[in-house]
Amino acid sequence: MTRFLSVLLTWSMLVSLTPRAVWGQAAGRPKIHIVIIEGEGAINNMRQRVAREPIVEVRDENDKPVAGAAVLFALPSTGPSGAFANGLTTFTATTDNLGRAIGVGLKPNGLEGSVQMKVTATYQGQTVSTTINMTNAMGAVAGAGAGAGAAGGSAKLIGILVAVGAAAGVGAAVALRGGGTAAPSPGTPRPPVSISIGTGTVGGQP
Secondary structure, eight states: OOOHHHHHHHHEEEEEEEEOHHHHHHOOOOOOOEEEETTTOEEETTTTOOOOOOOOEEEEEEEBBOOOOEEEEEEEESSSEEEETSSSSSEEEEEOTTTEEEEEOOOEOOOEEEEEEEEEEEEEEEEEEEEEEEEEOHHHHHHHHHHHHHHHHHHHHHHHHHHHHHHHHHHHHHHHHTTTTTOTTTTTTOOEEEEEETTTTEEEEE
């Protein structure tokens, strides 16, 4: 009995002296981080209700993709925002074999401005977060700018044609004087000036 108690006491002392860090190493898990693939800086078209779906990739500390991680996409509950395919401002997806997850069916709401989407990934007890910055904008803005540019270009073209026509008339009168032929009297009608757009021909009618 005394020998048994001695062995038991010795075993207990050995267990109590064993470093706890050794036990913790076996339970260690790789650290993860989020990489934004699509969505950062995107402009969501409010008029057409079109937005770029966010795509993120979860990787470990060796920069290798992590499959099976849960990813939560969360839009603002107020102000410029939107909704996913489920009609909510939040969407949960699981990373595939490439470590990627997609916020499916994203559409902007009716408020213009910057949108900050929070993305949270969870894997084996670890949680990391990042933010995707987007902008809700009216698609008609670009169209209006293009229309104004076209109108300005048409006005410039008309001005050029008028100037060319006037110059052609003066040139015809000068040519008549230079050739020794008397210039037409004020009562004599001038020959019409023809301007051909596309051929580059400017001159009097034969």
